Every structure is written in structure tokens, then in C-alpha cells.
Amino acid sequence: MSPINFAEKLSLFSEHWSPKVIAELNDTQFKLVKFQGDFVWHQHDDTDEAFIVIKGEMQIGFRDREVTVKEGELFVVKKGIEHITRAKHECHAMIIEPRGVVNTGEAGGELTANNDVWI
Numbered sequence: 001m002s003p004i005n006f007a008e009k010l011s012l013f014s015e016h017w018s019p020k021v022i023a024e025l026n027d028t029q030f031k032l033v034k035f036q037g038d039f040v041w042h043q044h045d046d047t048d049e050a051f052i053v054i055k056g057e058m059q060i061g062f063r064d065r066e067v068t069v070k071e072g073e074l075f076v077v078k079k080g081i082e083h084i085t086r087a088k089h090e091c092h093a094m095i096i097e098p099r100g101v102v103n104t105g106e107a108g109g110e111l112t113a114n115n116d117v118w119i
Helices: 006-010
Strands: 020-025 028-038 049-055 057-061 066-070 074-077 084-098
Touching: 006 020, 006 028, 006 049, 006 084, 049 057, 049 066, 066 074
Parallel strands: none
Antiparallel strands: 020 028, 028 084, 049 074, 049 084, 057 066, 057 084
């Protein structure tokens, strides 16, 4: 057991929309992700999803509004709420969610990432 350095872990990959697991707490995974551009509209029917922006800023779009999450901020998307994530410029974030959650929810598609990829 040793501290986990976010910058060090983020330097180990460059692909966008492909979350990497860095730790687990019970059945909850802490994942680092890089993204730019638009993701896909999706929802997670059985779980909330937390985003912590480490570098840059992101937008989380809902059908009726959009929220900007800036560096050093946290936002929780409640279960069952359809949303889309996007960033004009590359954003680095941590996602906190239960093990086994598919990043695209039921939407699927080419941006669906493999689960349980550790760095």
C-alpha cells in the first residue's frame, strides 16, 4: 500500500474516453479518464456517478440544462438521469462508481470502454 499520484497515473495513457482503475474501496472503483469532445447520451439506471475534475473543465449536459465542472470541483449525476459529458479542451477527471458499471450505460457504441482496466 502506497499513495497514488494522479499525475503519474495520468501520464501512463493518452486515449480519450477510456477510464482506468486506480483504486477500489469495497465495491466502488476510482477511475482516471481523459476526454475531449462529446461522449454519448446515456444513463445509469442503478447507480449514481461522481466526477471530480483534476485538470481543465468539463460540461455535463442534461436534456434541460448544462453544468460546467471546473478543476477542483465535484459533481454527482444521480442514477437514472440521462446525460452527456463533453470538454472543449482535454480534461482529466476522476470517476467514482461501483465496479462493473459500463461507461456508456445502455447506449453502447464505439466509445464503450473495457471494464476493470487497471493502471
